[in-house]
Amino acid sequence: MDLVHGKIERSLKSRPIGFRVDALPPVTDCIEHIQTAERFAELAPHWRALEQRSTQGFIFFQSYDWCHHWWHTVGQHNPDAKIEIFTLWQHGELVAVWPLVSDLLPLSTKAMLPFTSPHAEYSNLIVDSESVDAKRLGEFVSAVIAKCDVDLVSLPKIPTNSALHSATWDLGLVAPVNEVASIFDLSQFQDFAQYQASISKSTRRNRNKRKNKLAKLGHVTYQSFFAGTDEYARLVKAALHMKTGWLKQTGRNDAKLTMAGLSECLLSLPGDEATKTGAVAGALMLDDKPVAVEVGFLQQGHYYSYIGAFDWDMREHSVGKIQIEEALRWAIETGVGKYDLLAEPAGYKDSWSNNAIPLETRVIARSWRGKLVGVLWQLHVRPKVKSYFNRLPSNWRLKILHIVRALRGQTSN
Known part of the structure; x- marks a missing residue:
């Protein structure tokens, strides 16, 4: 010592x-x-x-x-x-x-x-x-x-x-x-309906069009699982596979996500649905197949969106955007106060956050x-x-x- x-x-x-x-x-x-x-x-x-x-x-x-x-x-x-x-x-x-x-x-x-x-x-x-x-x-x-x-x-x-x-x-x-951290302060919404009422009619209409278009391909659901379950492990593996595939398709460096041991780390993390803490994976499902997955961490009402990924073959159906909206629904219903999209710059974050913390x-x-x-x-x-x-x-x-x-x-x- x-x-x-x-x-x-x-x-x-x-x-x-x-x-x-x-x-x-x-x-x-x-x-x-x-x-x-x-x-x-x-x-x-x-x-x-x-x-x-x-x-x-x-x-x-x-x-x-x-x-x-x-x-x-x-x-x-x-x-x-x-x-x-x-x-x-x-x-x-x-x-x-x-x-x-x-x-x-x-x-x-x-x-x-x-x-x-x-x-x-x-x-x-x-x-x-x-x-x-x-x-x-x-x-x-x-x-x-x-x-x-x-x-x-x-x-x-x-x-x-x-x-x-x-x-x-x-x-x-x-x-x-x-640099900024893009965060959606959800504490102002009592339920998802109140959140939806806060966005413009044109935005709601466009989002509904996306979901209706996807629904024509099969049954659409959203599922979330805390760490320690087989479903969580399956979604973590799917998220890493989707994300590295997207990085390669778009010509971006995938070294950070292909580090040895990363998958084992995410799979070994604890999670507790009863106390709403720890690692959690949510997925937009099409006929029981994940087409967009998010892996995140929940701590004292602060949710960190760690990995967001989607099936490259489904890119024309905006499954990533649909997944984020469903993740917000889950977050509000779970009692999350801050939905944190982290700091990596991306244009879509402006539409899904209402607070920027300088870094x-x-x-x-x-x-x-x-x-x-x-x-x-x-x-x-x-x-x-x-x-x-x-x-x-x-x-x-x-x-x-x-x-x-x-x-x-x-x-x-």
Whole structure:
């Protein structure tokens, strides 16, 4: 067990709003640095209890279950990845946890990243804001970063006014891009009928036309299943198959979804229909065959739409759009407050969200490698290359990806 005692003074001037700043009386606390799977597992009850006490949003990708299952499925395939979890304890109680991982990036750059990168859709930490004020949280984060023996600390997609945003507002550099999380606030609707009444008549008419057109091909239903059922497992496999097929058909990089162990991770996640928590898969069915599937995670009324996919052969029937509408019906009936479409930009999200949360990508470079990879590449060059690549015709993108995979010694299926 590696303990770091003491405080690091920081200024609170111009600190963003959204986190408590009232002073707390002095307390006995310590920071623990966890680097073993055994100690990681021992934290389970404390970590889960902290999640229940936390009032901060956007913390599913820092939850114990997501991190634990990720490490034992996807993480084990990366020999360069090492556990770097930092916790803050007060009087024997866990009051903050920041799950990170160290990994090697290009140029042998040693980097500290969110624990389940690149599938940590938001960078954040979990904190009991009743026990830890903003000043103490800033001290904790500063102590962690000071201890990190790396070239680069890279924190993509930090939600503004989140705990991590409050604690890192004056550290490192911010990417010069405008990223947002697309969220549909459903708390204003008592039922699905009220939601439908809120949209225009022309929109309702167009959506009904889509459903009627699809219904001519067979019996249309929508089904949802929480993790732990055979139906959930079947839909997860179908979603991954559909999504990777779409990525290949449209000439987009599928490396993120073809990572070794990802399927096993999703299949091993817990879910509970009674408490409405955990992993869940919903599908638009045509004669008992899934034609559009969504895999997501539900935590304290916040639903994260993790994977949305549709059958490529059914693309002319707008099955993806029909699926989203049915997913909203399910979400409202389930009591979901926030339906989160995550941050990856897509034109359709404007029609299915009513709130955009700004995100920051922040890097802290600590060597020339960190500056080259973190500042030059991640903050400036890569976003421009990605934007240009996505604007190319699909056949050009396919040719470029084929060349890149060949250079890497990868084969295309």
